[in-house]
Amino acid sequence: MAAITFIGLGNMGGPMASNLVKAGHDVTVFDLSEDAVAALVSEGAKTAETAHEAAKGAECVITMLPAGKHVEAVYLGEDGLLAALPKNTLVIDSSTVSPETARGVAEQATDRDIPFLDAPVSGGVAGAKAGTLTFICGGAEDTFAQAKPILEAVGKNIFHAGDHGAGQVAKICNNMLLAILMAGTSEALALGVKNGLDPAVLSEVMKQSSGGNWALNVYNPWPGVMETAPASRGYEGGFLVNLMNKDLGLAFDNAVKNHASIPMGALARNLFQLHAGQGNGTLDFSSIQRLYKPE
Numbered sequence: 410m411a412a413i414t415f416i417g418l419g420n421m422g423g424p425m426a427s428n429l430v431k432a433g434h435d436v437t438v439f440d441l442s443e444d445a446v447a448a449l450v451s452e453g454a455k456t457a458e459t460a461h462e463a464a465k466g467a468e469c470v471i472t473m474l475p476a477g478k479h480v481e482a483v484y485l486g487e488d489g490l491l492a493a494l495p496k497n498t499l500v501i502d503s504s505t506v507s508p509e510t511a512r513g514v515a516e517q518a519t520d521r522d523i524p525f526l527d528a529p530v531s532g533g534v535a536g537a538k539a540g541t542l543t544f545i546c547g548g549a550e551d552t553f554a555q556a557k558p559i560l561e562a563v564g565k566n567i568f569h570a571g572d573h574g575a576g577q578v579a580k581i582c583n584n585m586l587l588a589i590l591m592a593g594t595s596e597a598l599a600l601g602v603k604n605g606l607d608p609a610v611l612s613e614v615m616k617q618s619s620g621g622n623w624a625l626n627v628y629n630p631w632p633g634v635m636e637t638a639p640a641s642r643g644y645e646g647g648f649l650v651n652l653m654n655k656d657l658g659l660a661f662d663n664a665v666k667n668h669a670s671i672p673m674g675a676l677a678r679n680l681f682q683l684h685a686g687q688g689n690g691t692l693d694f695s696s697i698q699r700l701y702k703p704e
């Protein structure tokens with residue numbers, strides 16, 4: 410079992426740290442939110458006054474922060490963790506950030522002989538709680554091998570996508586596709602209902618036909634079709650429209666930098682931006698259905 414410092418105990422990081430405690434690791438946590446820290450301490454984690462103190466003696470540091478600027482603030486600069494961590498401390502960043510941010514942190518870590526892995530996740534809050542997240546890692550092969558047993562306490566599928574930044578590239582591609590398929594599924598359901606079809610019947614037909622997809626299988630956007638989906642609880646909880654917009658922004662920026670065409674991704678980004686602009690930013694992203702079916 411390892412001495413692990415976990416920084417960023419939000420919707421995702423809280424349950425991830427909790428699973429590391431349950432797996433028997435020696436976990437020290439830090440977050441700007443005292444309530445988030447207190448919840449983990451009540452489950453058996455230790456804490457400290459600052460991120461630096463929390464990281465003292467750690468064999469592995471894991472971060473789960475909102476965006477690139479938070480990751481850079483925690484790791485880089487004279488006051489950053491990289492300047493203080495001993496050589497060979499394993500550092501894993503699971504936040505979703507741009508590949509450039511991941512590569513920038515990785516470069517400075519490598520300069521200090523600190524093995525670094527970008528390891529964004531898929532699977533949402535439910536996956537974080539159940540310990541079934543998918544980790545998509547970027548970094549050296551031996552760093553991946555070192556991190557895998559730790560990540561297995563939190564996730565089910567642990568992929569090595571390639572070198573530094575590759576985890577973030579794969580994550581961006583996946584979430585762009587997710588946005589496109591959720592908007593497309595919502596559109597198809599709305600068209601069927603306009604024609605008098607029962608959305609549950611249409612969903613079942615499409616699930617068993619060539620339009621079948623993840624949204625229809627586990628995350629139906631039409632209210633009432635799937636009891637366990639956010640659509641059936643007013644689109645509360647789940648994966649927020651604001652976070653999807655962040656990820657679509659990362660995909661868009663990446664496409665511009667790489668001269669790649671993403672017409673479907675750009676359209677999805679505009680749809681989700683419009684939706685957020687109408688006051689839906691803190692709803693689950695499947696609420697894009699409301700653009701097609703005003704309630």
Ligand code: NAD
Pocket residue numbers: 416417418419420421422439440441442445460473474475476479482483503504505506530531532533534647648649652655
């Ligand atoms: P969140 O906003 O719920 O949690 C972020 C936490 O980081 C907060 O508790 C905040 O206090 C803490 N924090 C911010 N700056 C800090 C600092 N300098 N030091 C210590 N703590 C700090 O976000 P989340 O939903 O847990 O998402 C975290 C990351 O995971 C994001 O990059 C997100 O895109 C990604 N992600 C989220 C989901 C999801 O369904 N929520 C799914 C996959 C990936």
